[in-house]
Amino acid sequence: MITLDNLVASHGRRPAVHHVTGRFAPGSLTAIMGPNGAGKTTLLRTIAGLHPAEEGRVQVAGRIALLPQGATMDRTFPIACRDVVLQGLWSKLGAFRGAGRAELAQADQALGAVGLRDFAARPVGSLSAGQFQRLLFARLLLQDAPVILLDEPFNAVDGKTAADLLAMLHRWHGEGRTIIAVLHDLDLVRREFPETLLLARDPIAWGPTAIALSAENRLRARMMAEHWDAEAERCAAA
Ligand SMILES: Nc1ncnc2c1ncn2[C@@H]1O[C@H](COP(=O)(O)OP(=O)(O)OP(=O)(O)O)[C@@H](O)[C@H]1O
Structure with a gap:
């Protein structure tokens, strides 16, 4: 509530x-x-x-997950789509624990669920606005918030x-x-x-x-x- x-x-x-x-x-x-x-x-x-x-x-x-307004996000930062999705596990992994095999598989599954299966290694700046919105939904999937x-x-x-x-x-x-x-x-x-x-x-x-x-x-x-x-x-x- x-x-x-x-x-x-x-x-x-x-x-x-x-x-x-x-x-x-x-x-x-x-x-x-x-x-x-x-x-x-x-x-x-x-x-x-x-x-x-x-x-x-x-x-x-x-716990809260927020999907911000896409237009307000800086997409010039050189980061791959899979890494954006993995940000969804921030509260679980913290700053110092890298993603293991299970987390990488989770991220790829989320990318697949939003129709971006082949985009894992693509830089986020190369996505269209609609693809980027799908990517943000994949990140929400990993956040798994109530x-x-x-x-x-x-x-x-x-x-x-x-x-x-x-x-x-x-x-x-x-x-x-x-x-x-x-x-x-x-x-x-x-x-x-x-x-x-x-x-x-x-x-x-x-x-x-x-x-x-x-x-x-x-x-x-x-x-x-x-x-x-x-x-x-x-x-x-x-
Ligand atoms: N960072 C900011 N600094 C100063 N004023 C701001 C800032 N962000 C929003 N405002 C002002 O606060 C008011 C509410 O803005 P907000 O973005 O919350 O409205 P909104 O309902 O989401 O608008 P929209 O439908 O245009 O997205 C507006 O007058 C806006 O100019």
Whole structure:
């Protein structure tokens, strides 16, 4: 379970997430939706412990795996695909233990599972955006975490790749893992995600997707976005 209690997160003195309270139930499958700049990535990173909570609290039961926004990752570093996947075993191997035969086999199996069997030795910089997204999913497979956070996981991928990755996500959900994904595709979310948190820095709605993404709530989110003060230094209620 993940509990947010009056959570506020900022960048410098600029507020990004305002007073969010609620819970992601164990085994739930939730989309986070909202306009650009709504604080979705900031919220995900705060849940993952990569960004500090300025106020309030995040409580997480269980290990977290995060799929970051692909576009934000440096792919010029000369590292082979298999080594990127092996990063998924970081919590098990630590900094000083190299991967043994079993771990290498695990990495190759994960590459095969995402359709990148022949890519093990390829430098990561040579992958297309969609192939790179598949690679990040292979790393998630090795992380084997009960809580999985995904930031725009289907960005820059074709229909077939999106369908394959979505199937993987549903398999994880079927295994009882808690899944939270930041998404922009309204139809996809309505079709595939039972729960939604609609965020516009403030929480607009959080619950069953059909209700959370009602026309009225979406309009409220858009209106909030239109009235954000880019120079505001603190949220009004703080
Ligand atoms: N590193 C940073 N430094 C300063 N401000 C930041 C930083 N990252 C995000 N912000 C600001 O925080 C606010 C929320 O950003 P965030 O990336 O969380 O939004 P988002 O909902 O994920 O947006 P998008 O849909 O465009 O990806 C934005 O106004 C953004 O400009």
